[in-house]
Amino acid sequence: MNDTRQKTGNPASVAAPTGEASRRRCRGTESFVTGREPESLAVSEQLMEQVCERENLKRALARLRRNKGSAGVDAMRIDELPTFLKAHWPHRRVQLLAGRYQPQAIKRVAIPKPGGGRRHLGIPTVLDRFIQQALLQVLQPIFEPTFSESSYGFRPARSAHQAVRRAQTFIAQGHPWVVDLDLAQFFDRVNHDLLMSRVAKEVADKRVLKLIRAYLTAGVLEQGLVKAREEGTPQGGPLSPLLSNILLTDLDRELERRGHKFVRYADDCNLYVKSERAGRRVKASITRFLEKRLKLKVNEAKSAVAEVWQRKFLGFSFTHGESPRRRIAPQAIARFKQRVRELTGRNQGRSLTQIIERLGPYLLGWRAYFGECETPTVLRALDQWVRRRLRSVVWKHWKRGCRRYDELRQRGVKPKLAAHTAGSAHGPWRLAGSPALHMAFPTASFTAMGLPTLHYAAHTA
Numbered sequence: 318m319n320d321t322r323q324k325t326g327n328p329a330s331v332a333a334p335t336g337e338a339s340r341r342r343c344r345g346t347e348s349f350v351t352g353r354e355p356e357s358l359a360v361s362e363q364l365m366e367q368v369c370e371r372e373n374l375k376r377a378l379a380r381l382r383r384n385k386g387s388a389g390v391d392a393m394r395i396d397e398l399p400t401f402l403k404a405h406w407p408h409r410r411v412q413l414l415a416g417r418y419q420p421q422a423i424k425r426v427a428i429p430k431p432g433g434g435r436r437h438l439g440i441p442t443v444l445d446r447f448i449q450q451a452l453l454q455v456l457q458p459i460f461e462p463t464f465s466e467s468s469y470g471f472r473p474a475r476s477a478h479q480a481v482r483r484a485q486t487f488i489a490q491g492h493p494w495v496v497d498l499d500l501a502q503f504f505d506r507v508n509h510d511l512l513m514s515r516v517a518k519e520v521a522d523k524r525v526l527k528l529i530r531a532y533l534t535a536g537v538l539e540q541g542l543v544k545a546r547e548e549g550t551p552q553g554g555p556l557s558p559l560l561s562n563i564l565l566t567d568l569d570r571e572l573e574r575r576g577h578k579f580v581r582y583a584d585d586c587n588l589y590v591k592s593e594r595a596g597r598r599v600k601a602s603i604t605r606f607l608e609k610r611l612k613l614k615v616n617e618a619k620s621a622v623a624e625v626w627q628r629k630f631l632g633f634s635f636t637h638g639e640s641p642r643r644r645i646a647p648q649a650i651a652r653f654k655q656r657v658r659e660l661t662g663r664n665q666g667r668s669l670t671q672i673i674e675r676l677g678p679y680l681l682g683w684r685a686y687f688g689e690c691e692t693p694t695v696l697r698a699l700d701q702w703v704r705r706r707l708r709s710v711v712w713k714h715w716k717r718g719c720r721r722y723d724e725l726r727q728r729g730v731k732p733k734l735a736a737h738t739a740g741s742a743h744g745p746w747r748l749a750g751s752p753a754l755h756m757a758f759p760t761a762s763f764t765a766m767g768l769p770t771l772h773y774a775a776h777t778a
Contacts, residue, residue, distance in 0.1 A: 364522040367455045368448075369410050377451035380555075381443070389442030390424045390538050398443050413448070416524035420445045422536040423553070437505070438553040439537060449532065449556040452525070456559060459519050464562060465569035470583035471558035477631045478689050480582045481643060484589065487578040488625050488641045492589035494596045497628050498603065499619035503584040504552045504561065508612040509533050512550070512564050532556060558583065564611065571606055580630075587630050596622035632687065642691035653683060653699065661706050663713040663745070672710065673768050676703075680769045688771070696772035707768070708758050709749035728757035 367373060381395060388394050393401065412418040423439040441449065457473070464472065469480035500506075513530055520526055533550055550560045561583060572579050572588065577599065579588040588603070590596045600622055607613045621628065625635045629646035636642045660676045667675070680703070690696070715721045718739045725735035730753045738753035748754060764770075 362521045364455055364520060365414055365416075365524045365528075368451050368525070369413055373451050373454055376454060377447055380450055381447050384555075386443075386446065387424075387426075387440055389440050389445065390422050391442050391444075393443045395443050398447060401444065409444070409448075413524070413528070416527050418448075418528060418531070420448075420532050420535045422538045425537045436552070440553045441532075441535075445532070445535075446555060448528075449554050452528065453555050453559055456520070456525075456556075460559065460563055463519065464566055465573060465581070467573070467579050468562060468566070468569055468581045470581065470585070471562065477582060477686075480580050481631055481633045481689070484580045484587060484625075484630055485635060485641055485643060487580070487589040488635055489639070490578075492578055492591055493625055494590045494593055495623060495625045495628055495630075496588040496590060496596045496600045496603070497621050497623065497630075498586045498588070498600070498607075499616040500584045500586075500607070501614040501616035503613065504550055504557065506613055507533075507550045507561070507564060511612060512560060515563050515567070516560075529556070529560075533560075567611060568603075568607065571610075572603070582631055585631065587628075589625070593622060633690065636692070643689060644692040645687050645690050645695055649687065650695070650699070653687075654702070657703060657706060661710050663710050669707065669711055669714075670766055672707065673763070673766050677767055677769055680771060684769065684771050688773075693772050700771050703771075704758070704760065704763055704768075705746070705749045707763065708754045709745040711758065712745045712748055712754065725753055725757050730756050 378398070381398070385395060409418065421442045421444075423441050426438050426440060427435040428438060429435055461472065467483070469475045469477065469483070509530065512533070513526065516529060517526055532554065550557045565581065565584065565586075568586065569579075569581060577588050578590070579586060581587075588596075588599055590599055600620065604615045607615055625641065626637055628634065629648060632646055632649040633643050634646040636644055656679060657676065660679060661672050665672075684696075688696070712721070715724055722735050722739035725738060726732065730738070734753050734756075738748060738751055741748060741751075
């Protein structure tokens with residue numbers, strides 16, 4: 318081993334550089350130093366040493382804690398990992414450096430998809446997620462220069478918003494038709510041999526290649542039984558997005574070779590063309606490429622050739638005209654309303670203040686993403702809808718006419734209007750839009766209670 322080899326170690330028991338010198342141990346899970354030297358060709362076959370390097374492991378542990386996540390098949394939680402590493406990491410490190418480490422089985426869980434159906438996630442153990450994250454941090458800089466400029470998913474300094482704006486540029490340039498490709502169960506169908514051949518083009522360390530294949534073939538625990546896996550890269554592990562980008566780079570290069578305008582975000586790929594006829598021709602040709610070259614299947618039921626305003630991309634759609642604007646896709650608005658209804662259920666026994674405390678973080682997160690739209694009237698309308706929803710919840714809480722009258726009067730509603738509203742036979746939603754409820758709960762009152770607005774310049778309800 319040459320003297321320039323990087324240090325290897327772990328968060329709990331870190332080995333200093335050895336060479337001919339004696340080994341020494343440094344204890345503690347928080348004593349890492351950030352930063353990392355660029356990889357050189359001379360150490361291209363020593364990537365596992367970089368994976369196990371002390372600084373790299375610290376960053377992996379910090380990222381794992383930020384991401385949180387569920388326990389795997391061994392039921393170990395993230396907060397238990399540092400203690401586990403203190404006792405067991407030296408042995409695991411030896412296994413990794415010797416190329417003998419074997420991942421544990423993956424726990425499979427199903428979660429509902431926004432458009433219906435269920436998506437299967439594979440949850441590695443906390444230890445395996447830690448190792449995968451350390452591996453990702455070494456591999457990402459190697460593969461990043463090989464990726465296409467039109468690929469935006471799970472890459473440093475790239476985002477879904479950038480992908481949507483790139484699509485908007487293509488549309489404005491005169492490509493109003495989209496070929497929307499949906500890959501059927503992409504993460505479950507990845508061909509292991511094809512993927513490993515792509516990885517091996519950039520990675521010479523056989524231990525790293527063996528470890529990646531071990532993660533690809535790790536068994537899946539489902540309904541108490543561990544099943545072998547011969548294809549696919551399970552969603553849920555830190556390494557999975559990088560592996561998907563590595564394989565789909567073949568698709569990117571083929572599209573570039575053909576001169577297509579396209580944007581890809583993970584397995585979500587849209588091509589922009591000038592006519593429906595061109596779109597159908599392109600769709601048929603690319604489908605053949607995916608099935609023959611990459612062994613992937615296009616979901617014909619979900620793929621389509623359509624005008625851009627008829628389809629959604631990463632939650633957004635676009636308006637008609639020569640200067641298309643970003644708008645929120647109708648499906649995203651429907652999901653938003655459904656989630657708000659869940660958070661503001663009338664029979665949950667919570668006060669208005671408590672409901673707003675639960676609702677606030679969701680609204681802030683939703684605004685951070687969909688605030689990128691260029692149709693502010695939609696955001697203002699949703700703000701009004703949310704406040705009306707809250708007024709209807711309060712009206713339901715008050716229940717009886719006498720209390721409703723008293724509550725309205727206490728909030729400054731005149732006696733005649735309060736009596737008329739309290740005695741109305743209309744339901745909570747109808748009365749939530751009445752003048753009395755608007756006077757009792759103006760926009761300013763919700764703002765004072767900490768309710769965020771979706772449109773920054775929202776004024777009235």
